[in-house]
Amino acid sequence: MSKKVLLSVLACTFAGAVFAGSATHKALDEDKDGFIQPEEADAMPTLVEQWTEFDVNEDGRIDAVEFSRFESLSSPPGAPTGEMGKGSGGYTEGGKKY
Numbered sequence: 001m002s003k004k005v006l007l008s009v010l011a012c013t014f015a016g017a018v019f020a021g022s023a024t025h026k027a028l029d030e031d032k033d034g035f036i037q038p039e040e041a042d043a044m045p046t047l048v049e050q051w052t053e054f055d056v057n058e059d060g061r062i063d064a065v066e067f068s069r070f071e072s073l074s075s076p077p078g079a080p081t082g083e084m085g086k087g088s089g090g091y092t093e094g095g096k097k098y
Contacts, residue, residue: 025067035061
């Protein structure tokens with residue numbers, strides 16, 4: 001397989017995973033519009049506290065790519081994030097399990 005084809009396949013696979021969003025992103029997105037609004041983030045104080053850092057495009061909401069960055073930078077080293085964490089019991093914050 002050529003390098004170009006391999007890179008294209010990998011890029012599409014990664015883009016599909018990010019577009020689909022993590023289980024936690026989907027759980028917080030109560031209105032299922034694909035974005036986490038500030039009021040939806042109230043269940044996750046860590047995200048609220050760091051909102052401006054992760055709302056990269058400053059549109060007032062967190063999309064799946066921005067949330068993926070939040071998960072990867074906010075998780076302890078070695079902790080599962082997103083879809084990979086589904087089988088590990090998920091993520092708990094403020095008494096709520098995701």
